[in-house]
Amino acid sequence: MRVLFVTTEMDDFVRVGGLGAVSAALPRALRPFADIRIMLPGYRDIIEQLTHLQIVGRCPAFAEMPACTLGRAATRDGLPVYVLLCSQLYDRPGNPYGDESGRDWPDNDIRFARFASAAAELAMGSLDKNWAADLIHANDWQASLVPAYLAWRGAKLPSILTIHNLAYQGLFPKESLRRIGAPESSFHIDGTEFYDQLSFLKAGLVYASHLTTVSGTYAREITTEEFGCGLEGLLRVRSDASELTGILNGIDESWDPRSCAQLAQQFGAGDWVGKRANADYVRKQFGLAVSRGPIFGIVARLVHQKGIDLVLSAADEILDAGGQIVVTGSGEPALEQALIDAHRRRPDAIGVAIGFNEAQARRIFAGSDFTLMPSRFEPCGLSQMYAQRFGSLPIGHQTGGLAETITDGETGFLFTQPSRDSLLGGIRRAFSTFIAQDRLDSMRRSAMARSFSWTISASCYSALYRKIASA
Numbered sequence: 001m002r003v004l005f006v007t008t009e010m011d012d013f014v015r016v017g018g019l020g021a022v023s024a025a026l027p028r029a030l031r032p033f034a035d036i037r038i039m040l041p042g043y044r045d046i047i048e049q050l051t052h053l054q055i056v057g058r059c060p061a062f063a064e065m066p067a068c069t070l071g072r073a074a075t076r077d078g079l080p081v082y083v084l085l086c087s088q089l090y091d092r093p094g095n096p097y098g099d100e101s102g103r104d105w106p107d108n109d110i111r112f113a114r115f116a117s118a119a120a121e122l123a124m125g126s127l128d129k130n131w132a133a134d135l136i137h138a139n140d141w142q143a144s145l146v147p148a149y150l151a152w153r154g155a156k157l158p159s160i161l162t163i164h165n166l167a168y169q170g171l172f173p174k175e176s177l178r179r180i181g182a183p184e185s186s187f188h189i190d191g192t193e194f195y196d197q198l199s200f201l202k203a204g205l206v207y208a209s210h211l212t213t214v215s216g217t218y219a220r221e222i223t224t225e226e227f228g229c230g231l232e233g234l235l236r237v238r239s240d241a242s243e244l245t246g247i248l249n250g251i252d253e254s255w256d257p258r259s260c261a262q263l264a265q266q267f268g269a270g271d272w273v274g275k276r277a278n279a280d281y282v283r284k285q286f287g288l289a290v291s292r293g294p295i296f297g298i299v300a301r302l303v304h305q306k307g308i309d310l311v312l313s314a315a316d317e318i319l320d321a322g323g324q325i326v327v328t329g330s331g332e333p334a335l336e337q338a339l340i341d342a343h344r345r346r347p348d349a350i351g352v353a354i355g356f357n358e359a360q361a362r363r364i365f366a367g368s369d370f371t372l373m374p375s376r377f378e379p380c381g382l383s384q385m386y387a388q389r390f391g392s393l394p395i396g397h398q399t400g401g402l403a404e405t406i407t408d409g410e411t412g413f414l415f416t417q418p419s420r421d422s423l424l425g426g427i428r429r430a431f432s433t434f435i436a437q438d439r440l441d442s443m444r445r446s447a448m449a450r451s452f453s454w455t456i457s458a459s460c461y462s463a464l465y466r467k468i469a470s471a
């Protein structure tokens with residue numbers, strides 16, 4: 001079966017958050033089941049890294065979207081990658097979605113509509129004369145128009161849309177319809193309209209043959225008013241028709257502290273001297289005071305969703321009890337600044353590295369005793385899985401994928417409300433575990449023994465592909 005996996009991040013080339021990790025790992029795990037090919041926008045960073053890019057097709061200009069070409073290349077391990085080349089849209093500094101100061105590009109409607117319409121053409125067989133898809137798998141709002149363009153072109157090709165985060169919807173003024181060549185007739189409550197704006201995500205939720213999201217719990221949560229971001233009605237209809245499935249993400253096998261080359265010292269379960277060497281390394285690297293208290297790590301995009309403000313409000317109590325905090329990530333300037341301020345107040349106890357570097361993330365998981373994840377919502381979450389593999393017990397809000405991947409009191413701690421008090425409840429339990437050596441030992445062993453391999457998820461996607469394609 002031929003599958004086109006359409007995404008706007010892939011850790012091989014460009015990373016912004018969890019979508020990049022999933023887009024690098026899931027298609028590889030699916031290779032035994034399908035002829036799967038990736039499609040990415042031709043960002044500057046990608047073009048610079050790809051050698052042997054072969055031009056396979058051309059897309060004429062359409063509405064206000066410029067003409068572009070389609071290149072074909074492969075990752076180092078041979079996974080085919082299509083790249084949409086259009087320097088006017090994608091050859092820019094900054095990240096995939098915005099400029100260097102974090103502002104969204106004003107033409108993101110055209111950038112991602114162009115990308116989606118080209119993906120639809122490729123899948124239908126009109127761009128690469130040697131390949132067409134039997135099914136399209138699109139990810140998040142940036143690729144959500146792929147099923148819509150297929151429908152508007154009258155193509156019957158089956159499509160799956162995976163929601164990695166419902167909070168990002170790709171909302172644009174109504175005038176965008178004309179800019180991207182979408183039919184005016186689609187702009188109504190059962191189509192692309194969302195409170196008088198054009199919603200890319202909603203278009204995908206309406207037109208995709210099937211929807212998935214990245215945990216069973218989040219699949220249920222998004223059908224409720226609390227988590228549905230205004231789309232719960234539509235999601236409930238699709239869920240009731242058995243067209244919304246939760247499939248839990250996995251993590252890459254390379255997240256293993258026994259073999260991870262970036263650590264100060266590799267270690268396995270039971271080698272707590274080795275783990276402590278990583279803690280000492282992290283303290284030194286961040287200039288923290290020498291201590292035998294616990295280190296609480298945070299590796300996250302620094303956005304409201306992740307509850308960084310809750311951690312800041314609980315920080316004094318953590319420090320008073322003898323703990324230290326180490327954070328890495330990037331995101332909203334105000335949260336970055338608040339963390340830097342906290343570090344300036346207590347440089348001996350709060351370490352902050354703004355920016356994202358995977359080696360740094362691995363060292364924090366290896367050196368920390370606990371990983372804080374007070375996310376207000378969390379579709380799946382990857383950090384809590386990495387943390388467990390590295391013996392850093394996650395303290396997470398009982399929501400989405402956190403509720404499914406943390407076993408309370410066994411591999412980590414769950415608390416029930418996204419509030420300071422509830423988080424502090426989890427933190428206090430962690431402190432009492434930290435001084436009970438036997439309990440800490442057994443929880444670390446259980447956490448490190450958890451497997452979060454992609455194998456099960458990949459077979460679920462594969463089964464779904466077959467079901468949708470034969471429907």
Ligand SMILES: Nc1ncnc2c1ncn2[C@@H]1O[C@H](COP(=O)(O)OP(=O)(O)O[C@H]2O[C@H](CO)[C@@H](O)[C@H](O)[C@H]2O)[C@@H](O)[C@H]1O
Pocket residue numbers: 015016017018019021022164165214249299300301302328329330331355356361378379380381382383384386401
């Ligand atoms: N700039 C940066 N700052 C910090 N960390 C960065 C980063 N860039 C990449 N990362 C990496 O991404 C991981 C975070 O991924 P998550 O899945 O926890 O959250 P994210 O909200 O990005 O993803 C969304 O998509 C994923 C994938 O489906 C879901 O798991 C998740 O719940 C959903 O919110 C970190 O552990 C880190 O390795």
